[in-house]
Amino acid sequence: MSDKLKPCPFCGGNAHIEDISEPDDMDAIWMIVCKKCGGSASFGMDGCDATKDEAIAAWNRRPDVASVLA
Numbered sequence: 001m002s003d004k005l006k007p008c009p010f011c012g013g014n015a016h017i018e019d020i021s022e023p024d025d026m027d028a029i030w031m032i033v034c035k036k037c038g039g040s041a042s043f044g045m046d047g048c049d050a051t052k053d054e055a056i057a058a059w060n061r062r063p064d065v066a067s068v069l070a
Contacts, residue, residue: 003052006060008034015039017055030055 005015013036020042021029029044030052043058044050050058 003056004060005032005056008037008039009062010034010039011037013037013039015059017052017059019052028052032056032059 003017005017007013008015011034013034015032015034017030017032019028020031021027021044027044027049028051029042030050031040031042032055033040041059041062043055
């Protein structure tokens with residue numbers, strides 16, 4: 001899968017993904033953060049394991065806020 005992230009659903013800015021898990025954690029925790037507004041989403045928390053590809057897919061399939069509010 002591609003690491004390509006859709007623009008931020010809140011402001012349209014560019015987002016990046018990072019692994020924020022502790023070094024001794026067995027499961028990765030992924031955080032996707034908008035570089036413009038700081039909007040974010042985390043994946044793999046609370047015992048719900050998520051791969052990087054799953055985190056990217058979840059971010060990319062969400063609706064844009066502007067289209068929901070229209």
